[in-house]
Amino acid sequence: MLQIQLPDGSVKEYPETFSAIDVAKTIGERLANATLAAEVNGTVVDAMRPIAETVVQASSLPLNTPIALKLITNKDPKALAVMRHSAAHLMARAVMRLYPGVGLAFGPTTGHGFYYDFDLDTKISEDDFPRIEEEMKKIIAEAEPFERFNATREEAVKFCGDLNQKLKVEHIQTGLADHDSLSFYRQGEFVDLCRGPHVPDAGRVTAIKLISVAGSYWKGDANNKQLQRLYGTAWFSQKDLDDYIKQVDEARKRDHRVLGKQLGLFAISNEVGPGLCLWLPKGASIRATLEEFIKKELLKRGYTPVYSPHIGRVEMYETSGHFPYYRESQFSPIFGHDAGALVDFWIRKLRDHAAGTAVFSIDDEQKLLESARVMGAGLADYPIGGAVETKIELLRTWEKSQERYLLKPMNCPHHVQMYASQQRSYRDLPVRLAEFGTVYRHEKTGELNGMLRVRGLTQDDAHLFCTPDQVEEEFKSTLELVKFVLQSVGLDDYRVQLSLRDSKNKSKYVGSDENWDRAEATLRKVLTEMGLSFTACEGEAAFYGPKTDFMVRDCIGREWQLGTVQLDFNLPERFKLEYIGSDNTPHRPVMIHRAPFGSMERFCGMLIEHFAGAFPLWLAPEQVRVLPISEKAFDYAQQIESRLRVAGFRATTDYASNRISAKVREAQLQLIPYMFVVGEKEAAEDAVDVRDRLLGDNERQKMKVDEAIAKLTQEVLERKVRQVAKSSFRSFDEGAEDENAY
């Protein structure tokens, strides 16, 4: 007999052959019908498999200890993930019926649904969705069971080979090389290599919808074959599905690119260039307010503002290691000599030739030399056909004698030079240099996205130089700053990701073991002490040091990576930074990079979506609009506007010859927080009729002008966030599957 412990703590005995479904049936038929999967000793498994079998597989606990069993019903997000994975199988089965000979890749779940990658020559388009969905619904109606069976590796290879599933064969032979036994799931005529688990039968898959089709790469590698990825979503009920679709529409409505245009916040002009953001007056106002806010905070916290130029010598970036390592995502260097780009290209060709990745003939060489001469670069000693190393050396020497600048891809080296511009004593540390530094990165065209991914961006950057002893305190203060800043703009739902080095492969990282161990322990300690919830990710650190990233959840449940705090052992080393310690000998400082917003572009883009364009009073580009009822009130309206401006408010007056209701509507659509309606009555008593955008016509308040200004001033001071469109929607990210696990 099986000893089963149910979630309420009770232990019961069941026959050895019992499955979770059988257990559910002993409790009730309705429960059995609602049961989609089971959790056995904490692992999610098929509800229809004998429990004993899943225990052996799931853990090696002896059979005589009670087995913890939890029935996973259609109320549980875990069941949703299982059902979505089953839906992916149904979709693959439908596609196979409609497109014979299709190759199958992977079909995992995602936060909101599932996808399956297909190797298929015929292009699937959205027009094909209805027939695929129809086929899926047919399969659901047939409600055939999911049957699991195991095979040895050899059997599995032969099996998939017989089905002509080449990608599956390859995956078994490479990705799953360490698995002796592999599981398959049969669903009618459809059989797929799969770890499971699945719902008991196809009929349990309820509300489904295909979402989109897009290209993807086999095993995520851009060098591999391109596949067609079909996205779908699945929910427990049509209502959930409808809610989800509504939610997607909601997200689309708050798209910062749409709102940015509608509200006149920013623009991207083709003439200026892709990925180059133009901050229009209203967007600039939001940014300026945020910058002022940060600047004040930084002064309070002992930072010193600095400025640096937008370009720097290529040599500096060679020292820092950023050039040519990140060459692909940088704008090309600015050369002082016409032949600069030519010689630069030439050196790369020689290097590629030496590495055997490209052919560089003597003929090519002669042509380049001739061109260089025409351009006025001497290079008289260049030995055509000579040793590659000598030639590179000669070209490098020429190059170094010329001016070469890079548009700065980051601010660090500039700040490093500021640190190095003076001799430093331990008494001077920490040095905290802050700058809204604009940097340029040549992101690939397909990666640009509104303000979220741009080519020119301004980081709210700062670099802290401190002694190893000060790391703890400095790290803590930077985290507190990020926390404070996020809270001030009403973002209070976030988690921290702590990225540590890969302890098994330490050679990838610079800096001593001792420093790393100490730093990692410090970060962990500080995060714990501050009570921040964090997930530690080994192997995610930058090569130069451990880091923490703030993952912020917005009001419709999407997660954004914003602020970052990073430790750096590398740059102080490369630039040989020093300070004189109390022992009167030179020491190497530790550097901390930090940016609470990340970049102004990304942060503002995110805020637009978070607030859906309806910024809180302190951030709103236009805080008050004065609305005169008729021409008779124009003079008074003008007075009110200037009084508001004197009090520090961003206010305008609507002098259009429209009716008041049209002006109100216009201001509502522009998401202006307050309207001051003024007519002859108000003018007579030095008052305004305050219309709050959120309360509308119901709670209008007639107030004395001074009183109204005082009320708004207080709201700005508190940086009150009065409205964020709340949503009950949460994605079930935790249900997403690891694609490589099969």
Next chain:
RNA sequence: GCUGCUGUAGCUCAGUGGUAGAGCGCGUCCUUGGUAAGGACGAGGUCGUGGGUUCAAGUCCCACUAGCAGCUCCA
């Protein structure tokens, strides 16, 4: 960068190989009003760019360019 889709008035978009349309916005005039759209008239277009097919191209084909979705990437 890859795959697919898209590019028509300031914005959102119709447009069937035969000489360009709507709504909103904008301008002028009328209207002077009390909290989400008052009325009339008017201006506004190299149909993304360059080639090709055709008697004829916004429409069909090719290339480029930009945007969107996804992939890949993000110091």
